[in-house]
Amino acid sequence: MRFILDKIASNLKKEEFKLDKRIPIKYLIDFIAGKIFSLIWGMIVFRTYRKIFLHFSSVLKCKSKISFQNNLLIEGNCYINALSVDGIIFGNNVSLGRNTTIECTGNIRWLGKGLKVGNNVGLGTHGFYGCAGGVEIGSDTIIGNYVSFHSENHNYSDISIPIRSQGVNHKGICVGNNCWVGAKATFLDGSTVGNGCIIAAGAVVRGNFPDNCIIGGIPAKILKFR
Numbered sequence: 001m002r003f004i005l006d007k008i009a010s011n012l013k014k015e016e017f018k019l020d021k022r023i024p025i026k027y028l029i030d031f032i033a034g035k036i037f038s039l040i041w042g043m044i045v046f047r048t049y050r051k052i053f054l055h056f057s058s059v060l061k062c063k064s065k066i067s068f069q070n071n072l073l074i075e076g077n078c079y080i081n082a083l084s085v086d087g088i089i090f091g092n093n094v095s096l097g098r099n100t101t102i103e104c105t106g107n108i109r110w111l112g113k114g115l116k117v118g119n120n121v122g123l124g125t126h127g128f129y130g131c132a133g134g135v136e137i138g139s140d141t142i143i144g145n146y147v148s149f150h151s152e153n154h155n156y157s158d159i160s161i162p163i164r165s166q167g168v169n170h171k172g173i174c175v176g177n178n179c180w181v182g183a184k185a186t187f188l189d190g191s192t193v194g195n196g197c198i199i200a201a202g203a204v205v206r207g208n209f210p211d212n213c214i215i216g217g218i219p220a221k222i223l224k225f226r
Contacts, residue, residue: 042074062087065104065114068094075125081105084131086114091139097125106132106152106168113151113170118177123147133170133189138177144201146184149173153189176211196226 019028035053042054046063051070058078060066065087066080073095074080080096082088084104094117096102105112112132117123118139125145129135133151137143151173155166171190175181179193182201192208193215199205200216200223209215212226 075100082114084112084114086116086134088114089116091117091119091121093120094123096123097127097145099126101127102129102131104131106130113172124183134172136174138175138179138195140177141175141179141181143181144183144185147181149187151189198226
């Protein structure tokens with residue numbers, strides 16, 4: 001049974017995959033049953049034969065603006081609102097952890113840009129992706145739990161007008177390929193992170209960072225290079 005599951009997982013991910021032999025058989029059976037149900041539900045909701053595993057508790061808004069390749073996993077209690085100009089684009093082998101929130105438009109007075117995620121990307125649990133100004137995440141990138149992206153800023157220069165009435169501005173956020181983002185990191189609008197970077201847990205990222213650097217702190221700064 002384990003051999004068959006290894007083969008199935010390897011075929012799905014297009015790379016070698018082996019289950020830990022210490023996992024109890026009952027756990028595996030429950031796990032497989034849940035994935036089969038999610039696969040059937042995902043194919044029904046999206047009316048597609050592509051492999052999409054969708055937990056029944058997750059909420060999708062404007063799903064016609066969501067495009068994906070094979071093997072998309074959306075875990076339980078996710079909220080995804082794809083209303084935006086470019087929508088949401090997921091590559092191959094993308095997973096969304098439990099309680100992930102994706103908001104592509106912050107205010108219906110102005111449609112947001114959207115979200116683009118590369119191949120082989122894992123988005124951790126309880127993440128928030130505010131994509132009004134556009135968020136792009138490169139391939140082979142790992143996003144930890146409770147990470148947040150905020151690609152929108154409030155204007156505040158006129159002290160005679162309430163901040164809430166001064167509108168917003170957008171620059172967008174881009175994270176490169178092969179990055180590792182630690183838990184509870186926060187990305188502010190206008191941030192650009194190069195390929196191969198590591199972002200320490202709890203970092204507040206704003207500004208431009210080159211390839212292969214390790215950054216951390218509030219605000220984040222380069223600690224060293226890989």
